[in-house]
Amino acid sequence: MELAQTAPSLESTESNRAEQQAKLRASTEALRLAAQRFAPRLVMATAFGMEGCTLIDIIGRNELPVDIFTLDTGLFFAETYELWNQLEKRYGLKIRAVRPELSVAEQAGRFGEALWNREPDRCCEMRKVAPLRAALAAADAVERDVRRIPGVSAVQVCGSVRRGSATSKDVDVVARLGPGADREAVLGAFQRLGEKLDGRSIRVAALGMFVQVDLWIVEEWHYGAAVVYATGSKDHCVALRTLAKSRGLTLNEYGLFPAGTGDFSRASQSAPASTEEEVYSSLGLRYFAPEERDGDLSK
Numbered sequence: 001m002e003l004a005q006t007a008p009s010l011e012s013t014e015s016n017r018a019e020q021q022a023k024l025r026a027s028t029e030a031l032r033l034a035a036q037r038f039a040p041r042l043v044m045a046t047a048f049g050m051e052g053c054t055l056i057d058i059i060g061r062n063e064l065p066v067d068i069f070t071l072d073t074g075l076f077f078a079e080t081y082e083l084w085n086q087l088e089k090r091y092g093l094k095i096r097a098v099r100p101e102l103s104v105a106e107q108a109g110r111f112g113e114a115l116w117n118r119e120p121d122r123c124c125e126m127r128k129v130a131p132l133r134a135a136l137a138a139a140d141a142v143e144r145d146v147r148r149i150p151g152v153s154a155v156q157v158c159g160s161v162r163r164g165s166a167t168s169k170d171v172d173v174v175a176r177l178g179p180g181a182d183r184e185a186v187l188g189a190f191q192r193l194g195e196k197l198d199g200r201s202i203r204v205a206a207l208g209m210f211v212q213v214d215l216w217i218v219e220e221w222h223y224g225a226a227v228v229y230a231t232g233s234k235d236h237c238v239a240l241r242t243l244a245k246s247r248g249l250t251l252n253e254y255g256l257f258p259a260g261t262g263d264f265s266r267a268s269q270s271a272p273a274s275t276e277e278e279v280y281s282s283l284g285l286r287y288f289a290p291e292e293r294d295g296d297l298s299k
Contacts, residue, residue: 028058035064038195043067046095048083060091069096073127074104075116100127142193142204142213146173149189151181154223158216158230162290170212172230176223183217190215221266222254225273228280229253232293239296243283256282 035042044059044066046052059066070084088095100107107115107126116123146155152175156162159172175190177183187200193213194202200215218226229237229252244251245259254264255273271282280287285297 024058027055028062031055031058031064031066032062035066043069046070048080048087053083053087056087056091056093056095060087060093067096068093069098072097072099074099075127102126142171142173145193146175146190146215149175149186151178151186152176153178153181153220156227156231158227160233162231163233163294164291170214172214172216174216174218174223174226174230177217177219186217187215216253218253219266220274221269222273224275224277224279225251225255226253228276231290233295235295236288236293236297240283243285243297247283251279251283255279 042065044052044055046056046068047070056068058064059068076084084095087093102110107123111122112118115126140157143155143157146152154176156174157171158174159170161171175186177186190200191202194204196202197212200217202213202215204211204213216226216230228240232240241251244256248259249270250257250259250261252264254269256270256279257264257268258270261268272278273282277287288297
């Protein structure tokens with residue numbers, strides 16, 4: 001039995017074309033608004049896939065002030081380098097290269113030829129992950145600057161940066177207020193360290209990239225709980241909360257409290273939480289080092 005193939009109708013073709021044009025207009029407008037708000041700090045990463053090239057086309061055609069970069073491992077196909085060159089020429093723009101510390105030849109001299117075949121994870125770490133992690137060097141600068149803010153008595157960089165994760169999307173910083181410190185003054189000083197995003201977030205530059213930094217301003221009595229909460233991965237924090245619940249307690253960034261309470265003040269705490277060690281000890285656990293907080297409590 002033959003199956004007849006039905007060509008798409010003119011009406012459906014026009015409908016699809018109109019839909020695609022509407023999506024293109026929406027994407028163009030979104031990029032235009034982003035450029036108006038964040039230029040010259042708007043950065044785009046591309047690996048020259050279809051989506052990336054589409055965005056480059058929009059940026060180039062509309063001459064939008066967007067800083068475009070690619071993570072050049074030195075191992076692109078020749079066709080990829082040619083495409084890179086053609087895009088720059090066609091749109092009259094510059095696509096920056098962010099490169100690893102070692103060239104391919106230097107890496108081969110130190111670790112042997114074709115490391116990507118023998119130890120792909122290690123190669124990926126050196127040629128892809130490490131350059132991006134280097135961009136998070138901003139965390140050190142932010143930590144130093146926050147320490148200098150009047151009223152701040154202690155600072156801890158948390159999240160994936162503190163855990164030593166292979167990749168870091170943003171940076172969490174916990175600042176402890178000193179006696180009599182003005183919370184709003186501390187927040188205002190923090191917001192002046194970079195580009196303000198919202199109430200407690202800023203964007204800072206690092207190695208040609210921009211990193212979001214979120215600030216937690218806490219008091220001394222729950223500083224440890226806040227640092228535990230901000231450092232642990234989602235799985236680790238869920239495991240801690242589950243253990244607390246099994247003991248009739250609620251754990252959050254303010255400390256340990258009786259289950260079901262809505263009062264998370266110092267007076268209602270079930271156990272001290274000014275240090276990380278106190279939080280783990282109150283749950284009957286040994287102290288977990290930051291790099292151990294990527295998973296559950298089985299380590």
